[in-house]
Amino acid sequence: MTENTTRIEGMPGGEVRRDGATKSILLTRKLPRNVEQRAARDYHAILNEPDMPFDSQQLVDRARGMDGLLITASDRIDADVMGRLPGTVKILASYAVGFEHIDLEAARMCGIMVTNTPDVVTRPTADLTFLLMLGVARRGYEAQRIMRAGGWARWTANWMVGHDVAGKKLGIIGMGRIGQAVARRAMGFDMEIHYHNRNRLSAAEEAGAIFHADPDDLLGRVDFLSLHFPANPDTFHWLNEPRIAKLRDGAYVINTSRGSVIDEGALVAALKSGKLAGAGLDVFDGEPQIRSDLLALENTFLLPHLGSASAEARDAMGFKCLDNLDVFFAGEIPLDRIA
Numbered sequence: 001m002t003e004n005t006t007r008i009e010g011m012p013g014g015e016v017r018r019d020g021a022t023k024s025i026l027l028t029r030k031l032p033r034n035v036e037q038r039a040a041r042d043y044h045a046i047l048n049e050p051d052m053p054f055d056s057q058q059l060v061d062r063a064r065g066m067d068g069l070l071i072t073a074s075d076r077i078d079a080d081v082m083g084r085l086p087g088t089v090k091i092l093a094s095y096a097v098g099f100e101h102i103d104l105e106a107a108r109m110c111g112i113m114v115t116n117t118p119d120v121v122t123r124p125t126a127d128l129t130f131l132l133m134l135g136v137a138r139r140g141y142e143a144q145r146i147m148r149a150g151g152w153a154r155w156t157a158n159w160m161v162g163h164d165v166a167g168k169k170l171g172i173i174g175m176g177r178i179g180q181a182v183a184r185r186a187m188g189f190d191m192e193i194h195y196h197n198r199n200r201l202s203a204a205e206e207a208g209a210i211f212h213a214d215p216d217d218l219l220g221r222v223d224f225l226s227l228h229f230p231a232n233p234d235t236f237h238w239l240n241e242p243r244i245a246k247l248r249d250g251a252y253v254i255n256t257s258r259g260s261v262i263d264e265g266a267l268v269a270a271l272k273s274g275k276l277a278g279a280g281l282d283v284f285d286g287e288p289q290i291r292s293d294l295l296a297l298e299n300t301f302l303l304p305h306l307g308s309a310s311a312e313a314r315d316a317m318g319f320k321c322l323d324n325l326d327v328f329f330a331g332e333i334p335l336d337r338i339a
Contacts, residue, residue, distance in 0.1 A: 230257070278300060
C-alpha cells in the first residue's frame with residue numbers, strides 16, 4: 001500500500017485520504033497491477049481489490065468525496081445514477097471503447113465529463129477477429145473437442161476438412177479503426193475486401209478495398225462478413241433474417257463488436273439449416289448469458305468477449321484512463337472526451 005492509500009471500512013484494499021492537494025478517484029473494478037500502482041502513486045485511489053461489482057447505490061455511496069471515477073463497461077451509469085453522484089465528481093474515465101453503458105446526455109446535463117479508451121484496443125481486437133475467422137473456417141472448436149476427448153484415431157483425406165481464408169472475399173461493416181486494422185490483416189491473406197462505412201474512406205485508406213454505399217449490396221458478394229459498429233437503436237439486430245438471406249450460401253459471420261447487432265435467433269436458424277457455414281463470435285446478446293441452442297452448435301467458434309484481453313491492451317486502457325484524468329485535473333480537455 002503506497003502513501004496515497006489507506007483502508008476504508010467495508011472495502012478491503014480500498015482507501016481514501018484527502019489532504020486538499022491530491023485528487024481522489026474510485027476504481028470501480030480490480031484492474032491490472034500496473035494500472036493500480038500508477039493510480040495509487042498519483043492519486044488518493046480507492047482500489048476495488050475484491051473485484052465485486054457495485055450496484056447503483058453502492059457506486060453512489062463509494063463516490064462520496066471523490067473527484068473522479070474510473071469505471072468499466074460493467075458499470076451502468078444511467079440518468080438516475082448520474083443524477084445521484086456527489087457534486088465532487090467531475091469526470092468519469094471509462095475503461096472501455098464503447099459507451100452504451102453511460103447516459104452521455106445526462107452526463108452533460110450534470111456537468112460531468114466522460115472519456116473512453118480508443119486506439120489501444122484496435123490491434124488486439126483485429127487480431128482476435130482473425131482468430132475467430134480462422135477458428136470457425138478450419139473447424140477449430142470441433143478439432144479441440146475431439147483431441148481432448150481422445151477421438152483422433154487415424155488420418156483420412158476427408159476428415160475435419162474446413163475452408164481456406166486466404167483468397168476469399170471479406171465484407172467489413174464499419175470501417176473505423178478496428179475495421180481498417182482487420183482489412184490490413186486481410187491483405188496479408190490475399191483477401192478481396194468489400195466494406196460499408198457511413199463515410200467513404202480516402203483512396204489511400206481504402207488501399208484497394210471496394211466501397212458499398214448500401215451495406216446490403218455487399219452481403220451477396222462476400223464469403224466472410226465481419227461486423228464492426230457500435231450498439232445503438234439503429235444497429236439493434238442489424239444482421240437479421242432478411243439480411244442473412246442475402247448472404248451467400250455457406251458464408252461465415254464474424255462479430256467482435258456488440259452482441260446486440262445480431263438477431264441470434266435468426267443466426268442460429270441459419271447455422272442449423274446450413275445457410276451459413278459457421279459463425280465466429282466474441283460478443284453475445286445478453287452476455288454473459290448465452291443461448292443454449294447457440295452453444296450446442298458445432299459450426300461455431302465462441303469466445304467470452306476477449307477482444308481487448310491482452311496484457312498489453314489492458315494496461316494501455318488503464319493508462320489511457322489515467323492520462324485522461326491527469327489532463328482533466330490539470331485544467332485541460334482530454335483528447336478522448338466523449339461528453
